[in-house]
Amino acid sequence: MRIVLVDQKGVEQALEAAEGWRVMEIIRDYGFPIVAECGGACACGTCQVEVDPEWTTKLHPPRDDEVDMLDRNFGGDWSRLSCQLIMTPALDGLRLRIADVALREAA
């Protein structure tokens, strides 16, 4: 199982994904600069990703608390919180990029 992460320059990279893991955790474990301040509690919104439009309908719809967090973090039409996306075989090949608001500034 894999997810495909497209970086800000458009370069693609396949990340090995394990079932049951949060997509945020997969991205973070690979060392990408995703903020994910609250560690997956749906309380910060800084794990936002832009999902490839072709994939959005295949994802379960966001719960209320995820929608609230997207409201406060300038979410667009394809935005989701990667800590609320749990890996299943159905998501094999999921394409996404880290939203600008979720990128750690180079310190």
Add this chain to the structure above:
Amino acid sequence: MTQETISTDVVIIGAGPCGLFAVFELGLLDMKCHLIDILDRSGGQCAELYPEKPIYDIPGLPVVSGQELTDRLMEQAAPFKPEFHYNEMVEELEKLPDGRWRVKTDGGLVFEAKVIVIAAGGGSFQPKKPPIPGIEAYEGKSVFYAVKRMETFRGKNILISGGGDSALDWTINLQPVAASMQLIHRRDGFRAAPDSVKKMHALVDEKKMQFHLGQITALHGDNGQLEGVTVKGNDGNDFQLECDTLLPFFGLTMKLGPIANWGLNLHENLIPVDTEKFQTNVPGIFAIGDINTYPGKLKLILSGFHEAALMAQAAFRHANPDAKLTFQYTTSSTSLQKKLGVA
């Protein structure tokens, strides 16, 4: 405005859980604390980010909410009469010739203390800024992230952006003084008191304000004076709105802030400390809780509590180099119990 200088033993920067427990540990050693926080209340992340979420790993409290833990820590610190200074950002920290420290806030408060404890967590809470290109040029002139005085907005053509309580409350409160009022949100659903939502819809029905769906993508104006905005509507089409004032309300986020300017060693926005005293590279300045780093650090409240206890011993020795420090239990020491007001 000149302020009287507040003289004290310890200034704690940040009133999150770790700063609050430090009051207790320092209090047992007779050190008096003033706490400063940019938030309008104590509790740090627990109060601001997850007041209602449960925490399961506080020893002895199988489950406790963020707010409840804050309330309990306040109660535990109360016997030591800590003084809180809210809505104040610590801007400056400098050493005095006598070895003490001077602390200045953005609101003009000045403190002098023997010891500084930085318990600043992930940094100070600051408003989230919408990612609209060039918005900085308008900030403070026609784009504002907070309302300090309502009068500032009398007669203005106001556009408020957001869907939480602040956005709705200010829409309702400023509507009567504004020349015109518009609210924009990315969906027709709000994370706010249902009563406020009802009031807002009533104002729309009475044609006293307008509500739009969409997101602001560009600002238009001159020299920081806003004249209008471009909105991407939910149908994908752009439209324009006229306004001279924009108030974005998207909640708060943590930013390291002024700490970076105090001459302390930093490692990836964290302050390295030793694990005996939890002291920074500058003697007399200690750092506990989420803001510090050392080999094996875990960003847990529990770790911050431990750090507070050890830091307090070191802080006492720093402030009173000649005094004797004896180790005592709260269970059996009458002198500690007197300080706690239970003996």
